[in-house]
Amino acid sequence: MAQYFTLIESPHNRHMLRVAFATCPQLQQAFALPEVCRPVKGEVVLNQNFIGVKGSFSAIHFDKDGLQAFLYAIFGRKRFIISPHDAHEKLLPFTQFSGCALQNFTDYDRQVFLTWTGGEEVILQPGEAIYFPPFAWHFADYLDDCWALNLRFRRKNSITALLNCAFPDGNCQALGRLLLSPALTPERERDILTELARLTRRPFRDGRLKTRYIRRRIAGLLQDRDGGPGREGLAWNFEDHIPSPIGEYLDWSDARRPRFR
Ligand SMILES: [Fe+2]
Incomplete structure (x- = not known):
């Protein structure tokens, strides 16, 4: 984390980098994993931290791992947009990515887009968590410098x-x-x-x-x-x-x- 914050000191790097890293044992002691997130023998279940600076984003995509997850905001506000599956073709899909660059939309255009696609927008405050459905189309952007914890469930x-x-x-x-x-x-x-x-x-x-x-x-x-x-x-x-x-x-x-x- 220290290396990350050193790197983003340069204004040229600020929006380029987000990092994900597995929860270390010391941090793991600070919370109990929900039962659904505990791996069974031989299984790899991700328990990851996401860090990014204000202005970073994840363009619209679905996660190919097919896992349900909880996302908990440790600090900073993060905006999520989740789109219903029946909006698939309105998102101009290509493999697991969307052709819509929502990060470049104005606030007004984003609201029109949400109405058209039936998407839901939520701003996650520090201390709040959301549930992520499997294979859901989603977008995230960082309204502040953010640290969030992503706990994925076991996979069928x-x-x-x-x-x-x-x-x-x-x-x-x-x-x-x-x-x-x-x-x-x-x-x-x-x-x-x-x-x-x-x-x-x-x-x-x-x-x-x-x-x-x-x-x-x-x-x-x-x-x-x-x-x-x-x-x-x-x-x-x-x-x-x-x-x-x-x-x-x-x-x-x-x-x-x-x-x-
Ligand atoms: Fe994702």
């Missing part, structure tokens, strides 16, 4: 299986939501997991072909995807129009890629 095994198979794009997000839905029947869940296991195991000579094949198959598993308001003139799913540079040209199935645990 079905989501871990999905993440280790699928490229993090809108289809992965939608299938993740389906796997977490209370309306999902055990039979459908079993069928999806069987297919994910088959896709993960299936050998291919070219990993890029495997990546493309998996993306197609995952799109096929989404029979009732809530695709959002695609009929609106200003709503576009960029993924339908721009080939993803990672999914198309890189081998996402590469066994050397770090695995979710």
